Amino acid sequence: MHIDLVTLSLVGALQALLLAPLLLAATRAYTGVARQSLRIWGTVLVLQALGWALMGARGQISDWFSIVLANGILMVSYAETARALRLLLGVPPRRGLLAAIGIGGWLGIVWFAQVQPDYPMRVYIATASLGGFLLLLLWPLRHALRPGGSSAQRVMLLVLLGAAAGWFFHLGELVFGDVPAPGLLDATPGNVAQMIYSAMEPVFASVGFLLMYNEMAQAELRRLARTDPLTGTLNRLALDEMAQALFQRATPHSGAVLMIDVDHFKTINDRFGHAGGDRMLAALARGIGGCLRKDDVLGRVGGEEFLVLLPDTGIDDALVLAERLRMAAARLQVVLDGEPQSVTVSIGAAARDATDTEPATLIHRADRALYAAKNAGRNRVATLEATPPAPARDVAECGD
Ligand SMILES: Nc1nc2c(ncn2[C@@H]2O[C@H](COP(=O)(O)OP(=O)(O)OP(=O)(O)O)[C@@H](O)[C@H]2O)c(=O)[nH]1
Structure with a gap:
């Protein structure tokens, strides 16, 4: 079976692009931190759509757009994903650290694209940056693994682990595979696995995000229904x-x-x-x-x-x-x-x-x-x- 990676990346971009306005329109019904994080999430989807569309056009547009710009946009989108989720979970967003990972990763990718072209090095650097982002995403979700932990957070954890697995499979193929340094759009099993997952991830992750928000809103409603507003004690x-x-x-x-x-x-x-x-x-x-x-x-x-x-x-x-x-x-x-x-x-x-x-x-x-x-x-x-x-x-x- 022939799987066309350009089509896959465009399908992913389209899904993210269609989902973004729905989520951004829905922010009107939300307040406070939930509204802020949902807005960031919607913007992230637009950035991912743009990033993956530029990646998919590799070879047809200049490398400056499909590598330098695309990776820059994707780095921002991953950092903002982590920020949105951390905001929703009520943990410090760690913007400085996120920016350092994103900028460091992007500079490395640009170096090995424009100055000293080396595709495997670019994948190693992108994977290392993604690993950093994932750690900042996964760490606050670790409580979900405890008995009685949040089931919505477990869904999100699973989605993120899926993304990590896709990337590491791709990386493993480069390190151990016998394919001599394939390009991003060559249909190797590692590239296909990663691209399929990346195409579906906007939908999966957005469902996980909304489930998490819904669960937190329900818990807050339950708490309010049981609290005396004047004294903060039980009603x-x-x-x-x-x-x-x-x-x-x-x-x-x-x-x-x-x-x-x-x-x-x-x-x-x-x-x-x-x-x-x-x-x-x-x-x-x-x-x-x-x-x-x-x-x-x-x-x-x-x-x-x-x-x-x-x-x-x-x-x-x-x-x-x-x-x-x-x-x-x-x-x-x-x-x-x-x-x-x-x-x-x-x-x-x-x-x-x-x-x-x-x-x-x-x-x-x-x-x-x-x-x-x-x-x-x-x-x-x-x-x-x-x-x-x-x-x-x-x-x-x-x-x-
Ligand atoms: N500020 C405030 N007053 C309240 C609230 N709920 C009830 N009250 C008042 O509490 C007072 C209770 O008065 P009473 O039942 O006569 O009792 P008391 O003056 O405490 O006298 P004893 O209980 O007999 O010692 C009334 O003035 C109510 O208006 C509330 O949520 N806030």
């Missing part, structure tokens, strides 16, 4: 899910909850407006969150009420922690209208017992304990469980 929906999960996981008698309510919060709102109240709530959430252990879960149930889920915790430890949170809240000062202000909180604690078949009954007991704390004068911890609260003097301050 009620997420708290319910976490409570269910903890309830299923924990053995009976080994989980506790704290219901926390700010005392006389209305007076803060009345004096400093809703915005002042909001600042106080956000600061309280930060203060309380800073006192919790790694596995504890803090969320805002609504208004000025927070819930803390304490896995693997009995009532004694829950009461000690509650006392620590109460003291931390009382110590906290927020400057409102130029003056430091503080509030106190009341806390109801409850620990899971054998009668609790779902989180709701446990949370309800903590809620009733909270009202007991409010009725007893506020700024205190209460529980309906048999164990008495630990005296405040025994409790270390948060951070001690």
Whole structure:
């Protein structure tokens, strides 16, 4: 079977050229870093189309265009591919390093094309530069290989490894093959493998890129749907899910909850407006969150009420922690209208017992304990469980 490499390179260029306007038009629907990286990606496709079209015209146009210019354009396109992907992944783009690889590779290729013509040397240099670009592309994707890693990133990893394999096959043929230094457009197996892959890569890589963006957007949406925008803690929906999960996981008698309510919060709102109240709530959430252990879960149930889920915790430890949170809240000062202000909180604690078949009954007991704390004068911890609260003097301050 005869495979015409010029046609293949033109098909690749055409695919990239048709895909580019679609992606560039789609950037309007994206925002922030995703928009920026998609724009770079679309531009990369145009550059690759141009580069491969010039390569494919080798022999019909001057070498200055088909080697010097084509390789320059392709180097820019590879560097920009790495930059787009790294931007999307939120890792530093390493522009300096990318530019150094691209410029170094291009100068080498130009030298061995114009000054001291040597085709194998050009392939070695191009492969070395590509290896550099690929490392900068593949390195941030390595986490995808871990169990539970991103499947979209795995697709991208596979596409890039395919590109690397095509290039190294091509290189292997030059080093070990018995073909005496074939030109780029001679239909040797190595050239064919590389050209077929290069022709299809724009489509594969763009699908991988869009899958990655889609996966990240979904994760961000899930995070936003579970986060309280004012305090950054979990919202009620997420708290319910976490409570269910903890309830299923924990053995009976080994989980506790704290219901926390700010005392006389209305007076803060009345004096400093809703915005002042909001600042106080956000600061309280930060203060309380800073006192919790790694596995504890803090969320805002609504208004000025927070819930803390304490896995693997009995009532004694829950009461000690509650006392620590109460003291931390009382110590906290927020400057409102130029003056430091503080509030106190009341806390109801409850620990899971054998009668609790779902989180709701446990949370309800903590809620009733909270009202007991409010009725007893506020700024205190209460529980309906048999164990008495630990005296405040025994409790270390948060951070001690
Ligand atoms: N700034 C702000 N205020 C809120 C928010 N949600 C609820 N509130 C206010 O929180 C206050 C709660 O008032 P109350 O339920 O009377 O309770 P309280 O004044 O804290 O008194 P006690 O709980 O009895 O100590 C009301 O003024 C609500 O408007 C919020 O998201 N931001």
